[in-house]
Amino acid sequence: MSHKLLLVDDEERVLEFMEPFLLEEGYLTETAKTGSEALVKAKEMKPSLIILDWMLPGMSGLDVCRELRKMGPVGIIMVTARAEESDKIVGLEVGADDFITKPFSLRELAARIRSVLRRINGYEAATPIFHYRELSISEAECRVWKHGKEIALTPTEFKLLLTLSARPGIVYSRLQLLQAALADDILNDERTVDAHISRIRKKIEDDPAHPVFVQTVYGFGYRFGDRP
Template sequence: MAPDFVLIVDDDAKLAKLLTTYFEKAGFLTEVATDGLNALQIVRQRKPDIIVLDLMLPGLDGWEVCRKIRRDNDTPIIMLTARDDESDRLVGLEIGADDYVTKPFSPKEVVARARVILRRTRKEVVQHEPVQISNLTIDFERYRVERNGKTIELTPTEFKILGILATNVDKVFSRLQIVEQTQGYTFDGYERTIDAHIKNLRRKLEENPKEPQYIQTVYGIGYKFAGDVGD
Protein backbone atom coordinates (compact mmCIF):
# COMPACT_ATOMS: atom_id res chain seq x y z
CA MET A 1 0.00 0.00 0.00
CA ALA A 2 1.31 3.44 -0.91
CA PRO A 3 2.33 5.71 1.98
CA ASP A 4 0.02 8.54 2.97
CA PHE A 5 0.75 11.91 1.41
CA VAL A 6 0.54 14.99 3.64
CA LEU A 7 0.62 18.56 2.34
CA ILE A 8 2.09 20.98 4.90
CA VAL A 9 1.06 24.58 4.25
CA ASP A 10 3.14 27.02 6.27
CA ASP A 11 5.35 30.00 5.41
CA ASP A 12 7.53 29.39 8.48
CA ALA A 13 10.38 27.41 6.91
CA LYS A 14 11.72 26.17 10.25
CA LEU A 15 8.36 24.87 11.41
CA ALA A 16 7.56 23.33 8.02
CA LYS A 17 10.90 21.50 8.06
CA LEU A 18 10.26 20.24 11.60
CA LEU A 19 6.82 18.90 10.66
CA THR A 20 8.24 17.37 7.49
CA THR A 21 10.88 15.51 9.53
CA TYR A 22 8.33 14.06 11.93
CA PHE A 23 5.85 13.07 9.22
CA GLU A 24 8.57 11.41 7.14
CA LYS A 25 9.82 9.49 10.19
CA ALA A 26 6.23 8.27 10.58
CA GLY A 27 6.25 6.98 7.00
CA PHE A 28 4.40 9.79 5.22
CA LEU A 29 5.25 11.33 1.87
CA THR A 30 5.40 15.10 2.32
CA GLU A 31 5.29 18.31 0.35
CA VAL A 32 5.42 21.89 1.61
CA ALA A 33 3.54 24.89 0.24
CA THR A 34 4.55 28.30 1.56
CA ASP A 35 1.46 30.20 0.43
CA GLY A 36 -2.21 29.61 -0.22
CA LEU A 37 -2.18 29.72 -4.01
CA ASN A 38 0.61 27.16 -4.20
CA ALA A 39 -1.31 24.96 -1.75
CA LEU A 40 -4.46 25.04 -3.89
CA GLN A 41 -2.44 24.11 -6.98
CA ILE A 42 -0.89 21.11 -5.21
CA VAL A 43 -4.29 19.98 -3.92
CA ARG A 44 -5.68 20.02 -7.46
CA GLN A 45 -2.71 18.31 -9.05
CA ARG A 46 -1.48 15.83 -6.46
CA LYS A 47 -4.53 15.21 -4.27
CA PRO A 48 -2.93 14.78 -0.83
CA ASP A 49 -4.44 12.38 1.71
CA ILE A 50 -4.40 15.02 4.44
CA ILE A 51 -3.52 18.71 4.74
CA VAL A 52 -1.83 20.52 7.64
CA LEU A 53 -2.79 24.17 7.12
CA ASP A 54 -1.46 27.24 8.92
CA LEU A 55 -4.00 30.03 9.26
CA MET A 56 -1.55 32.94 9.03
CA LEU A 57 -0.33 32.79 5.44
CA PRO A 58 0.84 35.61 3.16
CA GLY A 59 -1.73 36.68 0.59
CA LEU A 60 -4.48 34.07 0.73
CA ASP A 61 -4.92 33.19 4.41
CA GLY A 62 -5.69 29.76 5.81
CA TRP A 63 -9.39 30.42 6.24
CA GLU A 64 -9.80 31.29 2.57
CA VAL A 65 -7.66 28.35 1.48
CA CYS A 66 -9.88 26.04 3.53
CA ARG A 67 -13.04 27.53 2.02
CA LYS A 68 -11.74 27.08 -1.51
CA ILE A 69 -10.67 23.48 -0.87
CA ARG A 70 -14.05 22.64 0.62
CA ARG A 71 -15.92 23.79 -2.48
CA ASP A 72 -15.12 20.54 -4.25
CA ASN A 73 -12.79 18.51 -2.03
CA ASP A 74 -13.27 16.59 1.22
CA THR A 75 -9.58 16.00 1.99
CA PRO A 76 -9.11 16.09 5.80
CA ILE A 77 -7.64 19.36 7.08
CA ILE A 78 -5.81 20.02 10.35
CA MET A 79 -5.51 23.75 11.02
CA LEU A 80 -2.52 25.27 12.79
CA THR A 81 -3.14 28.52 14.63
CA ALA A 82 -1.09 30.77 16.87
CA ARG A 83 -4.29 32.34 18.11
CA ASP A 84 -5.49 31.05 21.45
CA ASP A 85 -8.98 32.38 20.77
CA GLU A 86 -11.80 29.86 20.80
CA SER A 87 -13.84 31.87 18.29
CA ASP A 88 -11.02 31.58 15.72
CA ARG A 89 -10.87 27.84 16.20
CA LEU A 90 -14.63 27.48 15.85
CA VAL A 91 -14.61 29.53 12.64
CA GLY A 92 -11.99 27.15 11.23
CA LEU A 93 -14.16 24.15 12.04
CA GLU A 94 -17.29 25.82 10.68
CA ILE A 95 -15.67 26.40 7.28
CA GLY A 96 -14.62 22.78 7.01
CA ALA A 97 -11.50 21.95 9.02
CA ASP A 98 -11.52 18.55 10.71
CA ASP A 99 -9.23 19.40 13.58
CA TYR A 100 -7.03 22.20 14.89
CA VAL A 101 -3.81 22.53 16.85
CA THR A 102 -2.78 25.68 18.71
CA LYS A 103 0.86 26.80 18.61
CA PRO A 104 3.18 26.00 20.26
CA PHE A 105 2.51 22.30 19.74
CA SER A 106 4.27 18.96 19.71
CA PRO A 107 4.98 17.71 16.16
CA LYS A 108 4.32 14.20 17.46
CA GLU A 109 0.81 15.28 18.41
CA VAL A 110 0.14 16.64 14.92
CA VAL A 111 1.29 13.35 13.36
CA ALA A 112 -0.82 11.36 15.84
CA ARG A 113 -3.91 13.40 15.04
CA ALA A 114 -3.32 12.98 11.32
CA ARG A 115 -3.15 9.22 11.75
CA VAL A 116 -6.39 9.16 13.76
CA ILE A 117 -8.21 11.22 11.12
CA LEU A 118 -6.97 9.04 8.28
CA ARG A 119 -7.96 5.85 10.09
CA ARG A 120 -11.49 7.02 10.66
CA THR A 121 -11.96 8.29 7.11
CA ARG A 122 -10.83 5.05 5.47
CA LYS A 123 -13.88 2.90 5.79
CA GLU A 124 -13.20 2.54 9.46
CA VAL A 125 -16.77 3.62 9.98
CA VAL A 126 -18.71 0.53 11.04
CA GLN A 127 -20.39 -0.73 7.91
CA HIS A 128 -24.16 -0.37 7.86
CA GLU A 129 -26.85 -0.77 5.28
CA PRO A 130 -27.87 2.59 3.77
CA VAL A 131 -30.06 4.60 6.13
CA GLN A 132 -33.22 6.15 4.66
CA ILE A 133 -35.09 8.61 6.86
CA SER A 134 -37.69 10.83 5.25
CA ASN A 135 -35.96 12.44 2.24
CA LEU A 136 -32.43 11.78 3.53
CA THR A 137 -30.28 8.81 2.43
CA ILE A 138 -26.95 7.92 4.04
CA ASP A 139 -24.89 5.38 2.09
CA PHE A 140 -21.97 4.21 4.24
CA GLU A 141 -20.35 2.00 1.63
CA ARG A 142 -20.21 4.76 -0.98
CA TYR A 143 -19.56 7.43 1.66
CA ARG A 144 -22.42 9.50 0.26
CA VAL A 145 -25.32 11.51 1.65
CA GLU A 146 -28.30 12.55 -0.48
CA ARG A 147 -31.37 14.66 0.20
CA ASN A 148 -34.18 14.32 -2.33
CA GLY A 149 -31.70 12.53 -4.59
CA LYS A 150 -29.20 15.39 -4.53
CA THR A 151 -25.70 14.70 -3.15
CA ILE A 152 -24.67 16.69 -0.08
CA GLU A 153 -20.93 17.24 0.38
CA LEU A 154 -19.75 16.55 3.94
CA THR A 155 -16.31 16.66 5.47
CA PRO A 156 -15.01 13.36 6.93
CA THR A 157 -15.76 14.55 10.46
CA GLU A 158 -19.27 15.66 9.55
CA PHE A 159 -19.97 12.30 7.91
CA LYS A 160 -18.67 10.44 10.95
CA ILE A 161 -20.85 12.46 13.33
CA LEU A 162 -23.89 12.00 11.13
CA GLY A 163 -23.22 8.25 10.91
CA ILE A 164 -23.03 7.90 14.68
CA LEU A 165 -26.28 9.79 15.24
CA ALA A 166 -28.28 8.35 12.32
CA THR A 167 -27.48 4.72 13.14
CA ASN A 168 -28.64 5.29 16.71
CA VAL A 169 -31.96 7.01 16.11
CA ASP A 170 -33.38 8.76 19.19
CA LYS A 171 -30.31 7.90 21.28
CA VAL A 172 -28.91 10.98 22.97
CA PHE A 173 -25.14 11.52 22.74
CA SER A 174 -23.25 13.98 24.90
CA ARG A 175 -20.66 16.16 23.24
CA LEU A 176 -17.91 14.21 24.98
CA GLN A 177 -19.28 10.91 23.62
CA ILE A 178 -19.32 12.33 20.10
CA VAL A 179 -15.74 13.58 20.49
CA GLU A 180 -14.52 10.19 21.72
CA GLN A 181 -16.22 8.30 18.89
CA THR A 182 -15.15 10.65 16.10
CA GLN A 183 -11.69 11.73 17.22
CA GLY A 184 -10.45 8.76 19.20
CA TYR A 185 -9.02 11.16 21.79
CA THR A 186 -10.10 14.18 23.80
CA PHE A 187 -8.42 17.39 24.84
CA ASP A 188 -9.42 20.46 26.75
CA GLY A 189 -12.10 22.53 25.03
CA TYR A 190 -12.81 20.16 22.16
CA GLU A 191 -16.37 19.38 23.27
CA ARG A 192 -17.35 22.91 22.29
CA THR A 193 -16.19 22.33 18.72
CA ILE A 194 -18.84 19.63 18.27
CA ASP A 195 -21.38 22.46 18.23
CA ALA A 196 -19.61 23.92 15.19
CA HIS A 197 -19.79 20.60 13.32
CA ILE A 198 -23.47 20.19 14.24
CA LYS A 199 -24.14 23.72 12.97
CA ASN A 200 -22.50 22.79 9.64
CA LEU A 201 -24.50 19.57 9.38
CA ARG A 202 -27.77 21.39 10.00
CA ARG A 203 -26.90 24.01 7.42
CA LYS A 204 -26.29 21.29 4.83
CA LEU A 205 -29.05 18.82 5.76
CA GLU A 206 -31.95 20.82 7.08
CA GLU A 207 -34.48 22.80 5.07
CA ASN A 208 -34.55 25.26 7.96
CA PRO A 209 -31.41 24.97 10.13
CA LYS A 210 -33.03 27.11 12.82
CA GLU A 211 -35.80 24.52 13.20
CA PRO A 212 -33.93 21.25 12.64
CA GLN A 213 -35.89 18.09 11.90
CA TYR A 214 -33.03 15.62 11.79
CA ILE A 215 -30.37 16.57 14.35
CA GLN A 216 -32.05 17.81 17.49
CA THR A 217 -30.60 19.36 20.60
CA VAL A 218 -31.35 17.73 23.93
CA TYR A 219 -30.73 20.66 26.22
CA GLY A 220 -28.23 20.10 28.97
CA ILE A 221 -27.09 16.79 27.47
CA GLY A 222 -26.19 16.83 23.78
CA TYR A 223 -27.71 15.78 20.47
CA LYS A 224 -29.82 13.04 18.91
CA PHE A 225 -31.05 12.07 15.45
CA ALA A 226 -34.85 12.25 15.41
CA GLY A 227 -36.79 9.10 14.56
CA ASP A 228 -40.03 10.88 13.80
CA VAL A 229 -38.94 13.18 10.96
CA GLY A 230 -41.94 14.34 9.01
CA ASP A 231 -42.24 14.03 5.21
Protein backbone atom coordinates (compact mmCIF):
# COMPACT_ATOMS: atom_id res chain seq x y z
CA MET A 1 0.00 0.00 0.00
CA SER A 2 1.37 3.43 -0.90
CA HIS A 3 1.69 5.52 2.26
CA LYS A 4 -0.32 8.71 2.72
CA LEU A 5 1.48 11.85 3.86
CA LEU A 6 -0.09 15.07 5.13
CA LEU A 7 2.11 18.14 4.58
CA VAL A 8 1.32 21.06 6.89
CA ASP A 9 2.90 24.48 6.30
CA ASP A 10 1.48 27.97 5.90
CA GLU A 11 4.03 28.84 3.19
CA GLU A 12 2.93 27.78 -0.29
CA ARG A 13 6.51 27.70 -1.56
CA VAL A 14 7.46 25.13 1.07
CA LEU A 15 4.58 22.88 0.07
CA GLU A 16 5.51 23.29 -3.59
CA PHE A 17 9.08 22.34 -2.67
CA MET A 18 8.08 19.11 -0.91
CA GLU A 19 4.97 17.76 -2.63
CA PRO A 20 6.23 17.02 -6.20
CA PHE A 21 9.28 15.23 -4.83
CA LEU A 22 7.24 13.08 -2.44
CA LEU A 23 4.80 12.19 -5.21
CA GLU A 24 7.73 10.99 -7.30
CA GLU A 25 8.88 8.96 -4.31
CA GLY A 26 5.60 7.06 -4.50
CA TYR A 27 3.70 8.64 -1.61
CA LEU A 28 0.11 9.88 -1.73
CA THR A 29 0.01 13.44 -0.42
CA GLU A 30 -2.42 16.04 0.89
CA THR A 31 -1.58 19.54 2.09
CA ALA A 32 -2.87 21.92 4.75
CA LYS A 33 -1.90 25.50 5.63
CA THR A 34 -3.34 25.85 9.13
CA GLY A 35 -3.53 23.73 12.25
CA SER A 36 -7.31 23.44 12.16
CA GLU A 37 -7.26 22.39 8.50
CA ALA A 38 -4.57 19.82 9.32
CA LEU A 39 -6.71 18.24 12.04
CA VAL A 40 -9.72 17.98 9.72
CA LYS A 41 -7.68 16.40 6.93
CA ALA A 42 -5.94 14.04 9.34
CA LYS A 43 -9.33 12.69 10.44
CA GLU A 44 -10.48 12.31 6.83
CA MET A 45 -7.42 10.75 5.18
CA LYS A 46 -5.82 8.93 8.15
CA PRO A 47 -2.23 9.52 6.98
CA SER A 48 0.68 7.27 7.84
CA LEU A 49 2.86 10.30 8.55
CA ILE A 50 2.47 14.06 8.96
CA ILE A 51 5.17 16.62 8.18
CA LEU A 52 4.20 19.45 10.50
CA ASP A 53 5.58 22.99 10.60
CA TRP A 54 6.21 24.32 14.11
CA MET A 55 5.25 27.93 13.34
CA LEU A 56 1.67 27.96 12.07
CA PRO A 57 -0.77 30.89 12.22
CA GLY A 58 -3.28 30.61 15.04
CA MET A 59 -2.89 27.07 16.30
CA SER A 60 0.81 26.24 16.66
CA GLY A 61 2.45 23.09 15.41
CA LEU A 62 2.95 21.95 19.01
CA ASP A 63 -0.79 22.30 19.73
CA VAL A 64 -1.60 20.41 16.53
CA CYS A 65 0.82 17.67 17.55
CA ARG A 66 -0.90 17.30 20.93
CA GLU A 67 -4.30 16.97 19.25
CA LEU A 68 -3.02 14.50 16.67
CA ARG A 69 -1.73 12.24 19.42
CA LYS A 70 -5.30 11.99 20.77
CA MET A 71 -6.53 10.64 17.41
CA GLY A 72 -4.37 7.53 17.28
CA PRO A 73 -1.00 6.34 15.98
CA VAL A 74 0.57 8.42 13.23
CA GLY A 75 4.15 9.40 12.44
CA ILE A 76 4.93 13.09 13.01
CA ILE A 77 8.00 14.95 11.75
CA MET A 78 8.21 18.53 13.02
CA VAL A 79 9.71 21.10 10.66
CA THR A 80 11.34 23.98 12.50
CA ALA A 81 13.81 26.82 12.19
CA ARG A 82 14.63 26.29 15.87
CA ALA A 83 17.87 24.42 16.44
CA GLU A 84 17.92 24.64 20.25
CA GLU A 85 17.96 21.33 22.12
CA SER A 86 15.33 22.54 24.57
CA ASP A 87 12.84 23.19 21.77
CA LYS A 88 13.36 19.71 20.36
CA ILE A 89 12.86 18.18 23.79
CA VAL A 90 9.53 20.00 24.10
CA GLY A 91 8.48 18.76 20.68
CA LEU A 92 9.39 15.17 21.48
CA GLU A 93 7.53 15.37 24.78
CA VAL A 94 4.28 16.44 23.08
CA GLY A 95 4.54 13.56 20.61
CA ALA A 96 6.81 14.32 17.64
CA ASP A 97 8.73 11.32 16.28
CA ASP A 98 11.51 13.35 14.65
CA PHE A 99 12.66 16.85 13.73
CA ILE A 100 14.03 18.41 10.57
CA THR A 101 15.52 21.90 10.69
CA LYS A 102 15.07 24.51 7.96
CA PRO A 103 16.66 24.76 5.49
CA PHE A 104 16.72 21.05 4.64
CA SER A 105 17.35 18.95 1.54
CA LEU A 106 14.76 16.69 -0.05
CA ARG A 107 17.12 13.74 0.39
CA GLU A 108 17.26 14.36 4.12
CA LEU A 109 13.48 14.67 4.25
CA ALA A 110 13.03 11.36 2.40
CA ALA A 111 15.48 9.61 4.71
CA ARG A 112 13.70 10.86 7.82
CA ILE A 113 10.31 9.81 6.44
CA ARG A 114 11.58 6.30 5.76
CA SER A 115 13.16 6.13 9.20
CA VAL A 116 9.98 7.14 11.00
CA LEU A 117 7.78 4.83 8.93
CA ARG A 118 10.19 1.98 9.58
CA ARG A 119 10.09 2.61 13.33
CA ILE A 120 6.32 2.91 13.63
CA ASN A 121 5.15 0.05 11.44
CA GLY A 122 8.04 -1.86 9.91
CA TYR A 123 7.29 -0.23 6.54
CA GLU A 124 10.49 -0.96 4.65
CA ALA A 125 11.06 -4.34 6.22
CA ALA A 126 7.60 -5.52 5.22
CA THR A 127 7.02 -3.82 1.90
CA PRO A 128 10.19 -2.53 0.22
CA ILE A 129 9.36 -0.19 -2.64
CA PHE A 130 11.69 0.61 -5.52
CA HIS A 131 11.54 4.19 -6.80
CA TYR A 132 12.78 5.46 -10.17
CA ARG A 133 11.79 8.98 -11.15
CA GLU A 134 8.01 9.12 -10.77
CA LEU A 135 7.56 5.32 -10.87
CA SER A 136 7.27 3.16 -7.74
CA ILE A 137 7.24 -0.66 -7.66
CA SER A 138 6.36 -2.91 -4.72
CA GLU A 139 7.57 -6.47 -5.22
CA ALA A 140 5.82 -7.71 -2.06
CA GLU A 141 2.42 -6.37 -3.16
CA CYS A 142 2.88 -6.81 -6.94
CA ARG A 143 1.80 -3.21 -7.45
CA VAL A 144 3.05 -0.25 -9.47
CA TRP A 145 2.37 3.48 -9.05
CA LYS A 146 3.18 6.51 -11.17
CA HIS A 147 2.90 9.94 -9.56
CA GLY A 148 1.22 8.11 -6.66
CA LYS A 149 -1.54 6.69 -8.88
CA GLU A 150 -1.73 2.93 -9.19
CA ILE A 151 -1.23 1.33 -12.61
CA ALA A 152 -2.89 -2.00 -13.40
CA LEU A 153 -0.47 -4.56 -14.89
CA THR A 154 -1.08 -8.19 -15.71
CA PRO A 155 1.04 -10.76 -13.78
CA THR A 156 3.24 -11.28 -16.85
CA GLU A 157 3.72 -7.55 -17.36
CA PHE A 158 4.59 -7.11 -13.70
CA LYS A 159 7.17 -9.94 -13.80
CA LEU A 160 8.86 -8.39 -16.81
CA LEU A 161 8.93 -4.90 -15.30
CA LEU A 162 10.19 -6.23 -11.97
CA THR A 163 12.98 -8.19 -13.66
CA LEU A 164 14.14 -5.18 -15.66
CA SER A 165 13.88 -2.69 -12.78
CA ALA A 166 15.86 -4.94 -10.42
CA ARG A 167 19.02 -3.92 -12.32
CA PRO A 168 18.57 -0.45 -13.89
CA GLY A 169 20.75 0.13 -16.92
CA ILE A 170 21.54 -3.55 -17.46
CA VAL A 171 20.54 -4.92 -20.88
CA TYR A 172 18.46 -8.12 -21.03
CA SER A 173 18.02 -10.16 -24.20
CA ARG A 174 14.57 -11.45 -25.04
CA LEU A 175 15.68 -14.97 -24.12
CA GLN A 176 16.94 -13.79 -20.74
CA LEU A 177 13.63 -12.10 -20.04
CA LEU A 178 11.75 -15.25 -21.02
CA GLN A 179 13.88 -17.30 -18.65
CA ALA A 180 13.97 -14.86 -15.76
CA ALA A 181 10.49 -13.37 -15.81
CA LEU A 182 8.37 -15.92 -17.63
CA ALA A 183 9.93 -19.23 -16.68
CA ASP A 184 6.60 -20.76 -15.71
CA ASP A 185 4.79 -19.69 -18.85
CA ILE A 186 4.66 -21.61 -22.12
CA LEU A 187 6.11 -19.09 -24.53
CA ASN A 188 8.15 -20.51 -27.41
CA ASP A 189 8.62 -17.28 -29.36
CA GLU A 190 11.02 -14.70 -27.96
CA ARG A 191 9.13 -12.03 -29.90
CA THR A 192 6.24 -12.53 -27.49
CA VAL A 193 8.30 -10.40 -25.11
CA ASP A 194 7.99 -7.48 -27.55
CA ALA A 195 4.22 -7.56 -27.30
CA HIS A 196 4.32 -7.50 -23.52
CA ILE A 197 6.85 -4.67 -23.49
CA SER A 198 4.65 -2.67 -25.86
CA ARG A 199 1.68 -3.03 -23.49
CA ILE A 200 3.81 -2.08 -20.47
CA ARG A 201 4.99 1.08 -22.23
CA LYS A 202 1.43 2.12 -23.05
CA LYS A 203 0.65 1.95 -19.34
CA ILE A 204 3.71 3.53 -17.73
CA GLU A 205 5.31 5.83 -20.30
CA ASP A 206 4.23 9.40 -21.02
CA ASP A 207 5.23 8.82 -24.65
CA PRO A 208 5.48 5.09 -25.52
CA ALA A 209 7.29 5.98 -28.76
CA HIS A 210 10.08 7.59 -26.73
CA PRO A 211 10.24 5.49 -23.54
CA VAL A 212 12.03 6.66 -20.42
CA PHE A 213 11.56 3.54 -18.29
CA VAL A 214 11.67 0.48 -20.57
CA GLN A 215 14.14 1.25 -23.33
CA THR A 216 15.10 -0.74 -26.43
CA VAL A 217 18.78 -1.47 -27.02
CA TYR A 218 18.73 -2.28 -30.71
CA GLY A 219 20.29 -5.60 -31.61
CA PHE A 220 20.45 -6.70 -27.96
CA GLY A 221 17.18 -6.40 -26.05
CA TYR A 222 15.77 -4.14 -23.33
CA ARG A 223 16.89 -2.25 -20.26
CA PHE A 224 15.20 -0.28 -17.48
CA GLY A 225 16.29 3.34 -17.26
CA ASP A 226 19.62 4.60 -18.35
CA ARG A 227 21.95 4.20 -15.40
CA PRO A 228 23.46 1.14 -13.66
